[in-house]
Amino acid sequence: MPFQSLQTKLQTLLQNPLHAIPSLQVVVIRAGNIVYAESFGDRYIDPNDPGKNLPVNNQTRFRVASISKLAVALGIMRLVEQGTIDLESDVSEYLGFTLRNPAFPKAPIRVWHLLSHTSSIRDGSRYAVPSPYTLQDFFRPEGRFFEDGAHFDPRHAPGAYAQYANLNTGLLGTLIECVAGVRFDLFMERTVLRPLGLGGGFNASRFTPEEIGNLAVLYRKQAGGVWNPSGPWVAQVDDYGGVIPPGPITQNPDKPDDSLVVVDLSTYQPGTNATFFSPQGGLRASALELAQMALLFMGKAPPILQPTTLQRMLQPQWIWDGHNGDTMEGQALSWGLGVWRFTNTPGLDCPVRGHGRPWYGHLGDAYGLLSGLLFDPEEQNALVYILGGQGCDPTTHRGIYSAYTRWEEEVLHVLYGFLQSI
Numbered sequence: 001m002p003f004q005s006l007q008t009k010l011q012t013l014l015q016n017p018l019h020a021i022p023s024l025q026v027v028v029i030r031a032g033n034i035v036y037a038e039s040f041g042d043r044y045i046d047p048n049d050p051g052k053n054l055p056v057n058n059q060t061r062f063r064v065a066s067i068s069k070l071a072v073a074l075g076i077m078r079l080v081e082q083g084t085i086d087l088e089s090d091v092s093e094y095l096g097f098t099l100r101n102p103a104f105p106k107a108p109i110r111v112w113h114l115l116s117h118t119s120s121i122r123d124g125s126r127y128a129v130p131s132p133y134t135l136q137d138f139f140r141p142e143g144r145f146f147e148d149g150a151h152f153d154p155r156h157a158p159g160a161y162a163q164y165a166n167l168n169t170g171l172l173g174t175l176i177e178c179v180a181g182v183r184f185d186l187f188m189e190r191t192v193l194r195p196l197g198l199g200g201g202f203n204a205s206r207f208t209p210e211e212i213g214n215l216a217v218l219y220r221k222q223a224g225g226v227w228n229p230s231g232p233w234v235a236q237v238d239d240y241g242g243v244i245p246p247g248p249i250t251q252n253p254d255k256p257d258d259s260l261v262v263v264d265l266s267t268y269q270p271g272t273n274a275t276f277f278s279p280q281g282g283l284r285a286s287a288l289e290l291a292q293m294a295l296l297f298m299g300k301a302p303p304i305l306q307p308t309t310l311q312r313m314l315q316p317q318w319i320w321d322g323h324n325g326d327t328m329e330g331q332a333l334s335w336g337l338g339v340w341r342f343t344n345t346p347g348l349d350c351p352v353r354g355h356g357r358p359w360y361g362h363l364g365d366a367y368g369l370l371s372g373l374l375f376d377p378e379e380q381n382a383l384v385y386i387l388g389g390q391g392c393d394p395t396t397h398r399g400i401y402s403a404y405t406r407w408e409e410e411v412l413h414v415l416y417g418f419l420q421s422i
Contacts, residue, residue: 007038009414013407014041018229019397021407022219023056023388025287028415030422032300032380036415037288041388043216045233061200061284062216062386063238064371065364068202068283069169070293073115073338075176075192077309084179087112087337094175096271097136102149104157111175113158114168116317116335118325120158124150127167128275130250130261131268135174135275138167145253162318162325162335166280173279177270184274185248188283195304196292200284202277204238205245205265207284213242215284219389220368227393236367236389238284250276281366287384294361294375294382313337314360314377330403336360342374350402351409352383352416363404370408383415 014021023041027034039056046052079085085094090108092098099109101120113119124147129137137143138151145151151167173184180187185203193201204212219233245262252261263276295301297310313336318325320333327333330348334341342359344350351359357376364371368389375382387407390397399409 006036006414006418010038010411011040013410013414016391018392019407020221020229020391021387021389022233022391023060023216023386024411025056025058025060025062025384025386025388026411026415027287027291027382027384028419029291029294029298029375029380029382029384030419032295032298034288034291035422036418037291039287043214043388044239045217045219045235047232056216056388057214058288059286060214060216061211061286061289062369062371062388063218063281063367064283064285064290064386065281065366065369066166067285067290067362067364067371067373068279068281070338070340070362070373071188071192071283072169072172072176072279073313074196074293074296074305075188076111076115076172076338077305077313078191079176079179081306081309085111085175087115091171091175094178095135095171096178099139099171101152101154101158103152103154107157107159109158111172112317112337114172114175115337117162117164117168118159118318118335119165119168119171120153120156120161121165121167121171122151122153122163123165123167126251126253127165127170127280128250128278129253129273130263130276131273133253134272135171137273160324162320162332164326164328164332167275169280170275173274173277174271177272177274181270183265183268183270184277184279192304195302196296197302198285198289198292200286200289202279202282202284203248204240204284205247207244209242209244212240212244215240216388218367218369221389221391222368222393229392233389233391248276250278281364287386290371290373290386291382291384294373294384297360297375297377298380298382300380313339314341316341328403331363338362347401348403351404352412353401353409355416370405372408372412374412381419383412383419385411385415387411
């Protein structure tokens with residue numbers, strides 16, 4: 001596919017009047033080398049004056065949603081290599097309190113259960129709370145957010161059943177703090193992100209003015225719960241207006257409208273509750289930075305983990321047998337250690353039509369953003385995309401050959417066509 005044709009096809013995706021997207025970043029890796037990286041659209045859309053819109057560039061960072069979980073898994077595995085975490089250990093040994101599913105009080109919840117979504121932990125109505133609330137407030141009957149045990153699966157013991165839960169990664173983030181003795185955001189910067197060549201991070205209050213100025217706002221064409229494809233883009237998160245926030249920002253559970261609250265890090269005790277850093281989805285990174293994680297698994301990035309460890313992460317911890325888990329409507333049929341394993345089952349977890357080999361990586365979907373990091377470590381190919389918003393109800397724009405959205409299919413089809421042509 002000629003370069004100009006590729007550019008035109010991707011640009012056209014932003015301009016679909018019924019299914020628009022405000023911004024797009026993409027990267028293609030072939031044989032271990034980045035062969036294409038481009039950005040389209042706007043990182044900021046002025047509600048009154050289009051002349052004040054700010055374009056996306058390749059250094060623009062987005063809140064990349066659940067691809068963050070893969071980064072956290074890399075952090076956990078660094079501690080595993082150091083011998084300070086054992087994947088088979090009961091997480092209670094690290095957290096400083098006993099964590100048990102009340103329906104299965106004798107069954108330990110192990111570290112690998114959290115990484116593979118087989119922990120029997122559930123999200124409930126919320127999975128992130130500000131300090132001074134603690135992680136225990138989710139899991140103890142007297143806790144503020146126990147919700148009558150909504151954070152536990154009453155039917156399946158740990159290790160027996162997979163169900164995607166963001167709170168698993170909140171637990172992992174807090175576990176990291178307990179073991180490393182340092183705040184989650186700082187640990188990730190020092191141990192994973194900077195050594196791998198990534199800027200950004202999980203705490204926007206640590207960004208420079210330049211970094212805040214080049215942080216993308218996420219959008220939906222939705223207001224008051226109503227979608228309007230012909231209406232204006234409505235900011236969802238990271239609309240900082242170029243001003244560095246005073247601290248991590250999360251929803252305030254003490255307000256009826258869940259308005260936002262700034263966490264005071266000066267009083268925070270690491271190891272009590274890392275959920276407000278959004279380990280499950282709060283990494284700010286560019287597509288080029290996400291590509292570094294794919295290159296790591298190909299042996300083409302700074303070797304922050306041993307090859308045997310990376311290979312271990314790719315091995316199946318859970319495979320759907322038709323009954324042993326919730327596949328999210330066919331989106332996830334197998335999990336590794338923090339790694340989404342795409343089996344390419346037609347109509348289900350098949351992000352790229354015509355690709356005969358499995359993909360590994362992770363997807364993200366939050367606040368209008370859709371993101372994907374797909375890599376094939378054997379062929380050393382990868383596709384990375386970040387869509388900065390959704391212009392219509394995604395349930396009306398479903399994929400035609402997969403369980404994912406049509407936006408994702410269209411972007412991946414174009415990128416894969418380019419990959420195959422060079």
